[in-house]
Amino acid sequence: MQQREVMSQLIEQDHIAQQDIETAMFVSQVYPPAPNWYGFLSKLLLCFGALAIACGVIFFVAANWQDMSRLIKFVLLQLLVVAPIIIYLRSKTHTLLSQISLTSAFILLGALMAYFGQTYQTGADPWQLFFNWALLGLPWVIISRFSPLWMMFLALLNLSLVLYHDALGTLLPFGINRDESLFWCLLSLNYLSLIMWELCRVNYAWLNQSWAGRLLAIATIFCANALALMAIFSYNTSWLGGAVWVFLMVMTYVVYRKIRPDLFMLALGCLSGVVIVVGWSANILKHIDDGNMFILLFLLTIGLTSAAAVWLKKLMKEFQ
Template identity: 35%
Template structure:
């Protein structure tokens, strides 16, 4: 039984085909693309640009505050430093309360307050010479703003908080622990566990279709970080035969994580970007393996180039096939 054309999914390719055959005018094509949410309407572009300019303004204000203190540090007394920073934090929290966390301006004001807590802690440490390690600054920063992070329902503030946790972990691992025992590979695996746990929590919370969790850029960012944390020690394991427990554990965690991501994000959560990142990482690992096995030389260099081309073509072919399968079953 032939498929009714009206039952086929609406895609940009099909709409452009109808337009090229004369069934749709240019105006009708544009309206159809907007109606099918293939291209955004005018008001969505305006909302995007308004939010982008607002975020750029917040970024420049924060940069100005930091550079102001850096330039005038020697001429400012301790009470002036503390007073200005505390007044700025109080002002931004007040603006956030006045605007409300339902509006972007209120969320960005709370983000500014959370960022300004860091310079306040830095000024306190420099003024009173507390002798605290750098990781304690970032960890204390993360602890102090956790309440704002929870109530904000703002993805960017969650990213800022996770970044502080990552920096705290790296600084603690490199400055406090004995690196001869707790190796660089162990630090990467700890960073992977932190970010992979954040991915699991985010995807679990996003399942009920909570509006502010609907964006895909945070889990994608966290997956890039998790993949990088595992790819680096796995490459080290390929080129280094040392029998370090952390180094030997890296390939096991890596291939388990990549296999899980390829299955979940192909069959459960359709995300082509995640699949592309995982396969790009596999290309790096496979190429590194052959480089270690075959060595150097012009002939081998040509082989590695050909290998990368073949792998990339295979990845593109598979991703196009997966995307077509999703589209046909939609």
């Protein structure tokens, strides 16, 4: 992206002749050369092939499920888990093939555990299935060194927390309500994961993928916004949610403006700020006429988003 931006500036300033633009694009690798396309297509076909095999296996099992005995079902599901592990052991470590093999084994482990729980009634609560699935698959997640598999692992933990609160109520021993407890737990999990990702991405190249950190940031900001809005609109929640939101906004500015510039993270912080300011204003203006209130909120939203866009555009030029 940085090369593309530099080339765009050079073309706009007429530093490159019109007839030499295409050549310059290939030389600067803004247009990927043929070997890059070959590698991309190989990885794409490998991923699609693994997905097709997984879907074929699922359809085969589903079509013949009623005709199989319990023993055959267990043997088949266990073989489906073992097969990707064999492929992983016979392939080079930390290659895309080995990583996809472990990812397939991790997914199929969930199917095996689901059938095991259904057969022997090991747990009536769905959160146990997803938590145990994540726990048993953790060794594969660690040795895979594959960001998508780590994101899948964290998604299972988030889902386990949601289902736990839905089934058993609050997890925190502070006497707070279920919804607030859920968002506090999700915020803690995702924010700690984001911190660990930021600390480790410098030393581990396989973690240096912006999309993973941005997913964690989106989950963190969503939970922080929910807690802040609860503090604004509900009298049964504490002001601590708003204080934590302010802290996260300050940290977002310091880290992604001063330490490691990232325009996406700052844009996410601006969006969060617009939501909270508009929500706080709506709570203040709730006693006036609905029509006037919506007009004022509309004007406030337009003003805040315009100011954020101007600031982000200025930062984009600065980061270049």
